[in-house]
Amino acid sequence: MKYSARTLFSQALKGHKNWPEQFPNKEPQKDYDVVIVGAGGHGLGAAYYLAKKYGITNVAVVEKGWLGGGNTGRNTTIIRSNYLFDESAGIYDHAVDLWDGLSQELNYNVMFSKRGVLMLAHNVHDVQSFQRHVHANRLNGVDNKWLTPEECKKFLPILDISQDRRYPVMGGALQMRAGTARHDSVAWGYARAASALGVDIIQNCMVTGIRRGKDGAVEGVETQKGFIGAKKIGVSAAGNTSVVMDMAGLRFPLESYPLQALVSEPVKPVLNCVVMSNAVHAYISQSDKGELVIGAGTDQYTSYSQRGALHILEHTLMSICEIFPIFKRQRMLRSWGGIVDVTPDRSPIVGKTPVPGLYVNCGWGTGGFKATPGAADMLAYTIAHDAPHKINAPFNLDRFVGGRLIDEAAAAAVAH
Amino acid sequence: MLLIHCPHCNEERPELEFAYAGEAHIVRPNEAEQAEMSDADWSKFMFIRDNIRGDHAERWWHAHGCNMFFNAIRNTVTDKFTMTYKVCQKRPTEHQIKVAKND
Numbered sequence: 001m002k003y004s005a006r007t008l009f010s011q012a013l014k015g016h017k018n019w020p021e022q023f024p025n026k027e028p029q030k031d032y033d034v035v036i037v038g039a040g041g042h043g044l045g046a047a048y049y050l051a052k053k054y055g056i057t058n059v060a061v062v063e064k065g066w067l068g069g070g071n072t073g074r075n076t077t078i079i080r081s082n083y084l085f086d087e088s089a090g091i092y093d094h095a096v097d098l099w100d101g102l103s104q105e106l107n108y109n110v111m112f113s114k115r116g117v118l119m120l121a122h123n124v125h126d127v128q129s130f131q132r133h134v135h136a137n138r139l140n141g142v143d144n145k146w147l148t149p150e151e152c153k154k155f156l157p158i159l160d161i162s163q164d165r166r167y168p169v170m171g172g173a174l175q176m177r178a179g180t181a182r183h184d185s186v187a188w189g190y191a192r193a194a195s196a197l198g199v200d201i202i203q204n205c206m207v208t209g210i211r212r213g214k215d216g217a218v219e220g221v222e223t224q225k226g227f228i229g230a231k232k233i234g235v236s237a238a239g240n241t242s243v244v245m246d247m248a249g250l251r252f253p254l255e256s257y258p259l260q261a262l263v264s265e266p267v268k269p270v271l272n273c274v275v276m277s278n279a280v281h282a283y284i285s286q287s288d289k290g291e292l293v294i295g296a297g298t299d300q301y302t303s304y305s306q307r308g309a310l311h312i313l314e315h316t317l318m319s320i321c322e323i324f325p326i327f328k329r330q331r332m333l334r335s336w337g338g339i340v341d342v343t344p345d346r347s348p349i350v351g352k353t354p355v356p357g358l359y360v361n362c363g364w365g366t367g368g369f370k371a372t373p374g375a376a377d378m379l380a381y382t383i384a385h386d387a388p389h390k391i392n393a394p395f396n397l398d399r400f401v402g403g404r405l406i407d408e409a410a411a412a413a414v415a416h
Numbered sequence: 417m418l419l420i421h422c423p424h425c426n427e428e429r430p431e432l433e434f435a436y437a438g439e440a441h442i443v444r445p446n447e448a449e450q451a452e453m454s455d456a457d458w459s460k461f462m463f464i465r466d467n468i469r470g471d472h473a474e475r476w477w478h479a480h481g482c483n484m485f486f487n488a489i490r491n492t493v494t495d496k497f498t499m500t501y502k503v504c505q506k507r508p509t510e511h512q513i514k515v516a517k518n519d
């Protein structure tokens with residue numbers, strides 16, 4: 001069923017009792033052309049683009065838990081593309097291009113809201129580094145502009161720009177094309193659209209092994225629901241990528257850390273954009289429901305626990321109140337954690353692996369929600385062509401041998 | 417917050433006193449070995465990590481305590497420590513870890 005004002009109206013007349021299911025929950029067939037491991041936004045999106053762009057519809061997405069229950073459903077949904085390096089500009093801006101038309105493309109409202117992301121500068125180093133970003137972005141055609149403290153205040157009225165504070169606002173970098181989207185809708189929208197094109201979505205089915213033939217190429221995956229044959233396998237398992245890659249005998253340059261977020265009780269609209277501060281280490285936005293959505297930092301140790309420590313949250317809230325004393329009395333509703341897969345240069349790995357027929361999309365770490373459509377598109381391209389697109393070619397595994405790192409870690413010194 | 421037993425202080429202290437220092441038992445190659453090493457060997461030493469789901473051998477630093485480094489076996493699913501030991505000691509065998517768990 002195509003969602004539209006008319007279907008909404010006619011369903012309303014029937015008391016909303018006749019909406020068809022958005023996609024069927026499938027049991028696995030014997031084999032597929034492509035099996036995608038992980039039904040996060042990236043994996044579901046890859047399945048959708050495989051079917052839509054390359055006509056490869058004999059595809060299954062195999063998920064150990066429930067659809068979108070990984071980092072896709074746990075993140076703070078910040079979308080931006082003002083990264084420093086040319087390679088990053090390529091992949092993140094490609095994603096923002098796709099975000100732009102995604103609701104129409106999927107016939108599903110992903111609520112992409114270009115409310116702007118404002119990154120605050122609090123010291124000379126911040127000012128210089130952000131201005132360098134603004135210039136590098138301009139050369140790459142990526143939207144980003146420098147604001148004086150007064151311009152920041154005009155854009156974000158609740159900001160205190162008095163210069164006698166512990167962390168005065170010395171300016172900011174504003175990307176107006178940036179913003180937020182509704183995370184669940186992204187997973188559901190891709191799932192529904194992929195499913196309509198013939199993709200099977202199989203939940204509650206953990207992949208426990210990768211079977212390989214005599215020539216080393218993949219033959220399929222062992223799962224909790226038995227063996228599923230596959231000519232090609234795309235792994236998009238975020239925090240669990242090392243575990244899945246180990247099944248094919250591969251060791252990866254990844255470490256998995258807990259990352260937490262929390263939301264407050266809902267309040268009236270007060271925060272009209274996303275605000276990030278590297279120096280104070282805080283980032284915050286307000287959801288359409290009115291909750292303040294706050295992201296924390298990672299815990300210091302690797303873990304698969306999907307929970308983090310309380311002192312990390314305390315530190316985060318102290319930082320938020322440092323920038324916005326107005327939020328001091330705000331009560332928090334919920335907090336949770338996800339497991340993020342971090343590479344040594346904080347840039348993702350999207351491409352082929354040394355195992356024939358095995359492809360990977362991982363290493364998005366603390367900041368891959370924004371890349372969802374772009375990463376999915378690139379993974380689909382790489383699987384369909386058995387070769388990377390020029391946008392994801394630099395994000396190969398070999399860079400950790402050859403040394404051509406894409407060191408956004410040093411460039412941005414912040415998670416998102 | 418984790419509670420961590422420092423084998424030097426012989427005391428259990430809150431995580432805030434400690435800094436995590438990554439996978440344990442990664443030995444820096446000596447000069448003779450370095451001369452022989454390929455790019456792939458360097459990559460392994462620099463970047464490739466076990467990152468296992470299970471019992472992980474890792475290094476900790478009692479930064480706000482005795483200032484000493486030590487190693488630990490911690491389960492990365494439960495975050496529970498099985499044992500901590502001094503850096504000069506060998507990596508515990510699976511059997512030793514099992515015995516320690518039953519203690």
Ligand SMILES: Cc1cc2nc3c(=O)[nH]c(=O)nc-3n(C[C@H](O)[C@H](O)[C@H](O)COP(=O)(O)OP(=O)(O)OC[C@H]3O[C@@H](n4cnc5c(N)ncnc54)[C@H](O)[C@@H]3O)c2cc1C
Pocket residue numbers: 037038039040041042043062063064065066067068069070071072073074075076077078079205206207208236237238239240244259260261295336337338339340364365366367368369370371416
């Ligand atoms: C608290 C938090 C805040 C964040 N904030 C932001 C932000 O503001 N902006 C941003 O851009 N990014 C953010 N991120 C990062 C972002 O969430 C991720 O990079 C992105 O969602 C990854 O998408 P994915 O589809 O690859 O992963 P996931 O949604 O995690 O999907 C991977 C799926 O693989 C499944 N899986 C794993 N192992 C197996 C197996 N063996 N068999 C079958 N299935 C398996 C998992 O269950 C999971 O559903 C944040 C992350 C967290 C945790």
Ligand SMILES: [Zn+2]
Pocket residue numbers: 422423424425426478481482483484
């Ligand atoms: Zn000590």
